[in-house]
Amino acid sequence: MTNEKSLLAVFSDLEPAADAIEQLRHLGIHDDCMNVISGVPVTEAMLGRPHQWTNVPRLAMGGAILGMATGIFLAFVSPTSYEIQVGGQGFAPVPVSIVVMFELTMLGMLLSTFLGVFLDSYFPNYRPMHYVPEVSDGKIAVLIECPQADEQKITDALKKLGAESVQMAEAQHL
Amino acid sequence: MSDKHQHNPEEHFREQHLMLDPMPRGKMNDMVMDSMNTTSWKFWVVFAILSAVVAWGLFYSWGKMILEGLGIAGVNRPSYWGIFLVNTVFWIGISHAGTFISAILRVFKAEFRRPFTRAAELMTTFGLVQAGFSIFMHMGRVWLSYWLMPYPNQRGLWPNFHSPLSWDLLAITTYLLSSTMYLFLPLIPDMAMARDRSTGWRKTFYKILALGFRGTEGEWTHLRNAMNIFAFAIIPVMFSVHTIVSWDFAMATRPGWSSTIFGPYFVVGALHSGMGAVVIVLGVVRATMKNMKYFIRPEHFEAIGKLMLIISMTWAYFFFNDYIVQWYGGDKWTKTLLHFHEAGPMGWMWFGMLICNIAIPWAVLWNRKWRSTPWIVGTVGLFINFGMWFERYIIIPVSLSINRMPFTWRMYQPGVEIPLGIGTLAFFILLYMAASRLIPLIPVWEVQEGQMAHTLTKFGRETVVTVSELE
Numbered sequence: 001m002t003n004e005k006s007l008l009a010v011f012s013d014l015e016p017a018a019d020a021i022e023q024l025r026h027l028g029i030h031d032d033c034m035n036v037i038s039g040v041p042v043t044e045a046m047l048g049r050p051h052q053w054t055n056v057p058r059l060a061m062g063g064a065i066l067g068m069a070t071g072i073f074l075a076f077v078s079p080t081s082y083e084i085q086v087g088g089q090g091f092a093p094v095p096v097s098i099v100v101m102f103e104l105t106m107l108g109m110l111l112s113t114f115l116g117v118f119l120d121s122y123f124p125n126y127r128p129m130h131y132v133p134e135v136s137d138g139k140i141a142v143l144i145e146c147p148q149a150d151e152q153k154i155t156d157a158l159k160k161l162g163a164e165s166v167q168m169a170e171a172q173h174l
Numbered sequence: 175m176s177d178k179h180q181h182n183p184e185e186h187f188r189e190q191h192l193m194l195d196p197m198p199r200g201k202m203n204d205m206v207m208d209s210m211n212t213t214s215w216k217f218w219v220v221f222a223i224l225s226a227v228v229a230w231g232l233f234y235s236w237g238k239m240i241l242e243g244l245g246i247a248g249v250n251r252p253s254y255w256g257i258f259l260v261n262t263v264f265w266i267g268i269s270h271a272g273t274f275i276s277a278i279l280r281v282f283k284a285e286f287r288r289p290f291t292r293a294a295e296l297m298t299t300f301g302l303v304q305a306g307f308s309i310f311m312h313m314g315r316v317w318l319s320y321w322l323m324p325y326p327n328q329r330g331l332w333p334n335f336h337s338p339l340s341w342d343l344l345a346i347t348t349y350l351l352s353s354t355m356y357l358f359l360p361l362i363p364d365m366a367m368a369r370d371r372s373t374g375w376r377k378t379f380y381k382i383l384a385l386g387f388r389g390t391e392g393e394w395t396h397l398r399n400a401m402n403i404f405a406f407a408i409i410p411v412m413f414s415v416h417t418i419v420s421w422d423f424a425m426a427t428r429p430g431w432s433s434t435i436f437g438p439y440f441v442v443g444a445l446h447s448g449m450g451a452v453v454i455v456l457g458v459v460r461a462t463m464k465n466m467k468y469f470i471r472p473e474h475f476e477a478i479g480k481l482m483l484i485i486s487m488t489w490a491y492f493f494f495n496d497y498i499v500q501w502y503g504g505d506k507w508t509k510t511l512l513h514f515h516e517a518g519p520m521g522w523m524w525f526g527m528l529i530c531n532i533a534i535p536w537a538v539l540w541n542r543k544w545r546s547t548p549w550i551v552g553t554v555g556l557f558i559n560f561g562m563w564f565e566r567y568i569i570i571p572v573s574l575s576i577n578r579m580p581f582t583w584r585m586y587q588p589g590v591e592i593p594l595g596i597g598t599l600a601f602f603i604l605l606y607m608a609a610s611r612l613i614p615l616i617p618v619w620e621v622q623e624g625q626m627a628h629t630l631t632k633f634g635r636e637t638v639v640t641v642s643e644l645e
Contacts, residue, residue, distance in 0.1 A: 039199060039367070040623045041394040043644065052395035060403050074324060075335055082332030089336055096336045099418065103344040106411050107351065113403045114355040118385075120396040123362075125386030133370035135389050136363075138199030138622065174369060174386060 005151050006169035007144045009158045010132055016162035017140040018047045023157055024144060033145040039136045059116035060109050067108015071101035128171035143169055183637040184630055192471055193285055194639065196625040199618070205465035206364075206614045207371050212464045213611060224604045231597025236311060239590050244314040248588040253574040257591035258312035260566045261598060263419055263440075264447065265305035266346070267562060268602075271448025272298025273353060273412040277405045285641060286477040288624040289469040292617050293459060294452050295357040300605045301451075302350045304598040309346075311594055338421040345418045349411055356404045359397060362387045364614040379612070416444045423569065429508040430500070430515075430573040439492040443562055446489045446531065449482045450558030455606070457552035459615060469616045472546040479545025482554065486535040493531075507578050519585060520572045523564045530561025 011017040017036065024034060031050050036042065044051055075097035083091055117123065132141050146154050155166045188195040197205075239246055249256040275294040279287035310316045322343050324333050333340045366387040369380035387393055420440035423431040433439075453475060460470040500508050515524045534557045539545045571586035609615075623644065631640045 036391050037389045038394070039363070039389055040619050040626065041398055042391075044391065044395075046644075049391065052391050054392075054395050054399050056396050056399040057403065060400075078324065078332065079335070082330060084332065084334050084336065086334060086336040093336070096341075099341045099414075100335050100344060102414065103341070103348050103411075106407060106414075107344075107348040110348075110352045110355060110404060110407055110411075113400050113407075114359070117359065117396045117400045121385075121387075121393045123385040123387070124382075126381070127386070129386065129388060131388045136199075136367040136370050137203060174366075174381060174384070174388070 003148045005146055005148050006130060007146060007151065007154060007158075007166055008130060008132060008169035009142045009144065009163040009166045010134055011140045011142070011162060012138075012164055013162075014042065014046060014140060017142060020142055020158050020161045020163065021047055021049065023161055024142075024154065027150065027154060027157060029144060029146055029154070035143040037131065037135050037141040037143060039138050042140070055120050056113060056116040059119070060113040063112020063115075064105050064109035066112070068101055068105040070108065071097075071104035074104070075100040126174075128173050130169040130171055131174055139164070187630060187637070187639065190471070190473055191628075191639070192289060192469060192473070192621065193624045193628040193641075194630065195468075196622075197468075199622050202616075202618050202621065203367050203371060205468065206616050206618055207368065209464045209466060209616075210368075210611055210614060217462075217607070221604070221607055224600045224607070227600035228597055228604055231593040231595075232307070232601055233597075235590050235593040235597060239311070239314075239594070240316065246590045248586055248591060249312075250584075252577055252579075252582045252584060253571040253586035255312075255574060256571045256586055257567075257588050257595055258308050259422075260563065260570050261308040261591075261595050262305050262312065263566045263570070264563050265301045265308060265598065265602075266416060266419055267440075267444035267447040267566075268451045268559075269298040269301035269305065269349070269353065269448065270412055270416060270441070270444035271452045272296070272301075273356075273408055274445055274448060275452060276356065277408050277412070280401075280405045281409070283643075284477075285624055285628070286474055288620045289616050290452070290456055290474060291620065292357070292361065292613070293455055293615050295353065296606060296609055296613070296615075297448070297451060297455060298353040299350070299357055300602050300609075302346065302353065303605070304602050305346065306350070307598055307601070308594075309342075311591075338418060338425050341418045342422060345411075345415045349415045352404070352408050352411055356401075356408055359401055359404065360617055360620065361613065362397065363389065363619045364617055367618060368614055413441055416440045428573075428577065429505065429511045430569070433496055433500070435492060435496050435499075439489075439496055442485060442489045442492050443565060446482075446485050447559050447562035449478060449485055450555035450562070453478050453482070453548075453551045453555040454559070457548045457555075459610070460548060463610065463615070466616075469621065472548065475548050475551045476542065476546040479539045479551045479554075482535055482551070482558070483539040483545075486532060486539070486558070490532045511573060511576060514576050515568060515572065518572075518576075520568065523572070524568055527561045527564040527568060530557040530564065534558075534561075 009020060011020065021034060021036070025031070034049075036047055036049065076092045079091040085091075089096070130143050132139070135141050142158075144154065158166045247256065247258070249258070272295040275287055276291040276298075280291070310319060313319055321331055322333060322340070333343070335341075361383075362385060365380050365384035366389065369377060369384045372380050417437035417440065420436035424433050424436035426432065456470055456474065456478075460466045497512070501512055515521070535554055538550060538554050544550045575585050576583045627642045627644050629640050629642070630637050632638075
């Protein structure tokens with residue numbers, strides 16, 4: 001939308017950033033219109049932010065189920081096509097099948113966990129994005145989408161709360 | 175505590191503990207980048223020598239063996255398994271240290287792990303690469319290795335999933351993929367840090383590997399969740415890998431191998447050699463790389479030294495348990511084998527194993543001052559690795575040298591295995607050296623996170639360290 005502005009406020013510490021988020025809410029900015037960028041993991045509780053949704057555990061579970069199904073297929077179904085008689089054992093004895101099922105379950109779970117991070121985070125993403133490199137120096141950046149009319153009011157409020165800088169956020173190549 | 179430190183305990187704590195000696199994040203980033211970008215001529219000399227050793231030991235010798243056949247190796251009746259499999263077990267053992275340090279210590283929130291998790295995880299991945307090479311060498315006709323994979327074919331070939339060797343393929347593949355992913359996930363934020371501070375080809379390299387990471391709430395949440403899942407799930411995978419390796423031996427009903435305790439005995443042995451290798455690597459990194467003395471301190475060697483002592487005691491327990499049950503059983507061939515281990519031509523190796531794995535660690539690591547001294551702990555780590563290699567040599571070719579048919583008895587004499595073994599060792603070091611120039615060896619964000627969680631609190635007149643749980 002043309003009357004929407006993106007602001008990027010940089011804070012040196014966690015406390016003023018948390019205060020700023022609270023103040024932004026009082027100024028009518030919804031939580032969905034804010035994003036916090038940091039160089040260390042900062043929990044939602046520290047910043048008073050709503051819980052972040054992640055699909056990673058569900059994807060991990062799905063991968064585990066898929067892996068186990070592959071293990072069951074290899075251990076119990078494939079021997080019917082390629083019959084191998086080993087030391088008087090049955091074609092698909094349970095003890096040896098447990099090993100195959102375990103390894104493939106874990107492989108499925110870990111692969112899908114890894115891919116889950118890619119899917120949920122939209123990795124790899126080499127398009128221009130809102131970012132300030134100071135974040136990896138320990139600063140905390142708050143990215144705000146706000147109506148153009150409120151820009152000055154928000155900038156003043158953030159500076160008053162200790163923002164080191166508040167600038168128009170421009171998407172740039174990282 | 176000295177008088178000075180008694181008056182100023184905070185200063186004492188800062189000198190001792192990285193977590194209580196915070197620096198601005200930007201400064202730590204610069205230190206890590208500086209350590210990667212500063213390369214002396216000595217580095218390139220060692221790099222060139224190792225490259226030559228790899229070219230000769232690994233590629234030339236392997237090529238020669240592929241052309242001439244396994245006959246130039248020493249494996250022959252009755253020792254069909256030789257140094258190739260000794261090295262396979264050895265390198266898989268080395269790889270266990272990364273997971274142990276990174277996953278188990280992460281799960282138990284052992285804070286001292288923070289600066290060296292990546293150094294240990296790299297060992298896992300590079301160790302598994304050498305293990306893979308060693309297995310392929312043992313296979314001989316390596317170009318047919320795809321026969322191990324289950325794929326529909328008209329020849330009726332299918333992997334025998336009843337065999338521990340097939341389980342090995344599944345377990346090692348799972349472990350190699352998992353440990354590489356587990357190495358990469360916490361590396362993403364550090365790649366982003368490196369991207370923000372680089373120019374030229376390095377910028378492109380880090381930009382690609384950082385995947386566009388910015389550090390948004392969502393990205394951290396997904397990453398943290400994934401790392402937690404990995405930390406818990408990779409532990410049973412690690413245990414399964416060396417247990418399955420032990421089953422390659424224990425599933426055979428032959429003296430010295432058929433043992434119900436081989437699984438945990440092998441896992442503990444893997445941790446023993448892995449931890450020994452970690453202290454060697456940390457000692458070298460600290461001594462040779464710029465700014466590493468800030469990140470890797472005597473406290474870390476002290477903590478690992480304690481773990482090494484505990485693991486050495488556990489290994490001794492398992493070894494004795496395995497030994498006495500076989501000795502007590504009274505089976506003729508088992509007794510013959512045990513006697514051959516101790517008093518045969520390789521008896522020096524059997525005693526060397528006990529000295530390196532038990533006597534030396536126990537004699538040194540009980541002393542706090544000694545185990546806080548990097549070169550002393552590193553030397554103990556080196557002895558442990560000799561001891562653990564000896565252990566695998568005794569279990570495999572020495573134990574195979576004699577059997578229930580005395581007319582086949584013959585000592586194993588390695589051939590091309592020696593240059594190939596040297597080649598894998600050189601390749602491991604070479605990969606590590608290359609990684610130290612390209613990958614931030616210190617997970618800076620994890621160090622900063624730890625420093626944020628640690629504070630000094632006064633209880634009465636005493637100053638103590640307190641750790642907050644930030645997750």
